[in-house]
Amino acid sequence: VSLLLYAGPDGEKAWPKKYPFCGGVFQSPIDFHKDILQYDSNLLPLEFIGYNVSSTDRFTLTNNGHSVKMYLSPTMYIRNLPFEYTASQLHLHWGNRNKSEGSEHTVSGKHFAAELHIVHYNSEKYPDVTAAMDKADGLAVLAILLEIGPFNPSYEKIFRHFRNVKYKDQMVQVPGFNIRELLPDRLDEYYRYEGSLTTPPCYPSVLWTVFRHPVKISQEQLLALETAMYCTESDDPEPLEMVDNFRNVQEFHERLVFISFHE
Ligand SMILES: NS(=O)(=O)c1c(F)c(F)c(S(=O)(=O)CCO)c(N[C@H]2CCc3ccccc32)c1F
């Protein structure tokens, strides 16, 4: 995959040439606006099992050249979805220091500052995430919208390691902590729709759960996210800042987004 996944000639408009699904159906992210929302009383609060990981365990945090991702432990899973989904990794999407509007999903056309994704795979039907990632019922991704507010000590448990993954392929071990702390308080209020991976290969394999309530991180934490990392390797003579790594919202034809809350 070319370094410039999100910018320049190989940017998202060029994705379908090499990755046909990126030009296909059920693409994510999307804009949540009132005329596509429908209340669904069957949407229950999600249950998170094994999210409280002991500090003696370690998560591997790595820079993969277009996002910063943290591998999660296979003892973490979600219940109350159509199947049991086991955690795979979490990663983030953000803007840049001059424009802190890097969320992927938008609400009434409004971007949030950044977005956290926790990727899970259907462990009831598939042996691992690679087998699951191109199946219609393969993945479930939780999305948490991030906005500016007070310093967030839980997010800092990840953010404090950014200086050790500045460049592509660098890795660092993060002491385990309760990943539930990264989620908003109201787990019962969310948007739900069938969509896709938002990076190539864009498989339409994701059951999206986007929490209604954003989580707050400080201006300084957001700036660290926007300025810490590079897409390039440490010895690259032309370093490329890792910024604006969000896909634009996709057309949403004749589809509905189900909401677990009343307006
Ligand atoms: N926004 S998103 O949730 O759609 C999404 C990403 F935005 C993203 F960057 C990645 S990645 O693994 O960091 C890089 C692409 O492989 C993944 N990773 C997925 C895609 C491919 C794959 C394979 C194994 C485990 C996770 C993933 C992803 F699901």
Ligand SMILES: [Zn+2]
């Ligand atoms: Zn993502």
